[in-house]
Amino acid sequence: MNRIFTVLIVLFLAFTATAAHALKPEKTQSGAQPVSLQNGFYLILEEQADPAKFAKTADDEVIVAYSLDHLGVTDQPTRYFRVKNLPNVGFSADATTEVGDKTEGKTTLNVVLGAGNAKDFQLFTAANIDRAVAIVIAGKVVTAHKIRTEIVGGRIQITRCGDDACEQLHLWLKDNVAR
Numbered sequence: 001m002n003r004i005f006t007v008l009i010v011l012f013l014a015f016t017a018t019a020a021h022a023l024k025p026e027k028t029q030s031g032a033q034p035v036s037l038q039n040g041f042y043l044i045l046e047e048q049a050d051p052a053k054f055a056k057t058a059d060d061e062v063i064v065a066y067s068l069d070h071l072g073v074t075d076q077p078t079r080y081f082r083v084k085n086l087p088n089v090g091f092s093a094d095a096t097t098e099v100g101d102k103t104e105g106k107t108t109l110n111v112v113l114g115a116g117n118a119k120d121f122q123l124f125t126a127a128n129i130d131r132a133v134a135i136v137i138a139g140k141v142v143t144a145h146k147i148r149t150e151i152v153g154g155r156i157q158i159t160r161c162g163d164d165a166c167e168q169l170h171l172w173l174k175d176n177v178a179r
Helices: 002-023 115-127 165-176
Strands: 040-043 046-048 061-066 079-084 096-103 106-112 132-137 140-146 155-161
Touching: 040 079, 040 115, 061 132, 061 140, 079 140, 096 165, 106 165, 132 165, 140 165
Parallel strands: none
Antiparallel strands: 040 132, 046 079, 061 079, 096 106, 106 155, 132 140
16 A cells, blocks of 8 residues: 555656646757746856757756857857846846948947946946846847956947948847947
């Protein structure tokens, strides 16, 4: 009798675990999770070329895909990032953007964060020099860059944009953030 009871408990636990797993969001898009991320800056915790190579993510982390398809560049492989599911620093509505000068065929994008985000961004960049950050606009990773220095005053310059990428990013930011 005890043996039958033990088997029933094991089967019940296995069924419960399977049902609970089925209710969790499924990893799709080649391992990237179908999430809608908020606009902002996300510290890249890990990068892989193959999403299957990530270790298990924490409950507050997601795997996101980054490609250049939104810029019309289709010959670059998709990269995958492990990030927190909330931005380290968001964009406030008073953020502004401006396309800078074109030098040697490459443009720059100047972004001025709103007063509410400038200090948070300074602390974030100071703590993460030489680490990578993903910029998410309208739920999509639109660019990723290395933090080279502490950024004081909320003025960011994205450099070396080719293929009109800075102009595209400017429009995305203008349409989705600075309203």
